[in-house]
Amino acid sequence: MGSVEIPIGERVRFYRTARNKKQAVVAGLAGISENYLSQIERGVRTPTIALLHQLARVLDVPVAVLIGEPSLEGDSVLHPVAGQLQRVLTTYDVPLDESPDLPALRARVESAWGLWQGSTNRFTEVSTLVPDLTRDVQGAVRALRSSTDASSRREAYRISADLYYLLRTFTKRVGRTDLSLMVADRAVTAAENADDPLRVAAAKWNLGQILLSQGEAEGAEDVAMRSIEELRREVPERHPDQAALEGALWLVAAIASGRRHDHWTARERIQGSATEAAGDAGEGNVFWTVFGPLNVGLHLVSVEMEAGEVAEALHIADQLDVNHSPSLERRMTFALEVARCYDQRQEDAAVILHLMNAEASGPEDLRYNTLARDLVRSLLKRARPTFQPQVRALARRVGLLD
Structure with a gap:
């Protein structure tokens, strides 16, 4: 017996017919042939991310609707931890530990990140950790919010921001894009409260990622470009960490350009600004962005594929050795x-x-x-x-x- 979930092609056909649009019209507005759209609707071909965004625009529906990602789900949908995590994120009456063990919390967050980027069973393993970890980190922040110990207070906010980065990618991938946007926004606030310009840049990178996934290419581009200016102003001295975060933001801006079908600008941002930053940063994993020359190459493959230049995308892919990436997800x-x-x-x-x-x-x-x-x-x-x-x-x- 097959899965009960509805394939993307069937969703496209449903919304096209519901809006009384002919295949030829939708295909033309989306920039593809009628035959290509027919193959998508019949499940013979799978649309690229860029094409999905274009079809969503033509059909006037959110991208998440075509993909089948509900904005709200119960505990048993996609991943059972989703509902539990939502309750933790929206509950503020847990007992506070007046003397939280910040080094232990830091170690737990970094351990969770290690599992997320390095374990082949990352969903199972991380899902057992994040509810309690989120509760404890949020409790530590609330306990130290009014503390006269500025150093401990800032460290609590730094730990909180780092955890929210993880929750942004985790919740997105279990279908809770609503929670993903929530924690991305909280990460920005936490990084700002920590008065940490590099973490603020990382938080804006995370925010750009979730905006891209929700079809908000212009919003993601605006966040990335403004953040690059802020980072250069706040951290004017060029060093590897600053270069890595600036380069990661350039990649967000490049993908946003591609989603708007401005593929030339996307290529220029990757081959110019992002490549330059990668040369200064080297291969690394600053704030878990996995930014470096390899990641720049991976994004160029995506841009060429979404531009329809499949042969060029495969040519670039053949030159990349992803076994060097520290992230199994990448x-x-x-x-x-x-x-x-x-x-x-x-x-x-x-x-x-x-x-x-x-x-x-x-x-x-x-x-x-x-x-x-x-x-x-x-x-x-x-x-x-x-x-x-x-x-x-x-x-x-x-x-x-x-």
Whole structure:
């Protein structure tokens, strides 16, 4: 028995017919052929992120609606910890520890980040930690908010900001984009209260990420560009950490340009400003942004793919060694991007290979990634009989088939 969730293509067809729009009209406004739209609606092809944003604009619906990400979910939807985490984030009557152990809290946050970026079972492992960790960190901040110990108060805010960075990416990937936006905003406030310009830049990078995922490309671009100016003003001395955060913000601005179909500006920002920053920063993981020359290359692959330059995207991908990335998530995302490129060319053997590479880096990610699951659905419908055993086995592992 298959999954009950509705494929992206069926959602596109539903909203197109509900708005009484012909395929030819929607395809033309989205900049694709009518045949291509037909294949998307039938589940034969999977749209790129950029195309999903374009279709959402044409159909006048949020991107999250086409992807199938509800803004509010109960405890049993997508991940059982989502509802519990929401209650923790919105409850303020827990007993306060007047003398919180800040070094221990710091160690717990960094341990959770280590699992999130380095464990193949990151959803399972991190979900067991974040409710209590969030409760304890928020309690520490409230306990020290009026403390005369300025050093401890600032450290509590720094720990809080770092935790909210983690919660931003975790909640987004379990389908709670509403919580993701909430914690991204709280991270900005915490970093500002800590009077830490580098953390403020990291918080703005996190905010830009969630705005991009919600289809707010202009908002993300504005946040990134303003933050670059603020960072240069607050930290005028160029050093690796400053360069890494500035470069990460340039990548947000570049992706935002691509989402607005200004691919030339996206390329210029990556090949110019982001590449320069990567040269100054080197490979690193400042505030868990995983920024460096490799990450710049990964973003260029995404821009070329979303621009429709699949051959160029694959050419760039062939020159990247993602095994050097400290983040398993980035390795998984890269494999998924390459799989998407081959899906555009309907080279099913290559799609299967790279989906399996993605699964090796993040087996749980594929279960929570709607677009990855749609790639598998497309293969189920069109793959040749010789590939069906591998495709069906993969579909079972990601929860599409029993």
